[in-house]
Amino acid sequence: MANHKATKKDVRQSEKRxxxxxxxxxxxxxxxxxxLAITDKKEATENLPKIIAMIDKLAKRNVIHKNKxxxxxxxxxxxxxxxx
Numbered sequence: 660m661a662n663h664k665a666t667k668k669d670v671r672q673s674e675k676r677x678x679x680x681x682x683x684x685x686x687x688x689x690x691x692x693x694x695l696a697i698t699d700k701k702e703a704t705e706n707l708p709k710i711i712a713m714i715d716k717l718a719k720r721n722v723i724h725k726n727k728x729x730x731x732x733x734x735x736x737x738x739x740x741x742x743x
Contacts, residue, residue, distance in 0.1 A: 680720070680722045683713075683716070684717060684722050684723070686713070687713045687717055691710055691731070691735060694706050694707065694739070698742070699742075700739070700742040703739045703742060704739060707735070711732050711736075714728045715728060715732075
């Protein structure tokens, strides 16, 4: 365990950040799952910008890599566009 005051503080901050990042990541994953479960194209098209914004925020906060964000966005856009 850390012995210096600053290192102990850094450990506390890291834990907070980790919990926050896990929360936002899990929330976004669930939102993506929910979007892909929708069968109505109109409803999915309305929800798509919200999900894309969530993914962009994760990439901005460095929770996920920007290329992964791009791959996720293009993948869900393809699936939404392919809906009948």
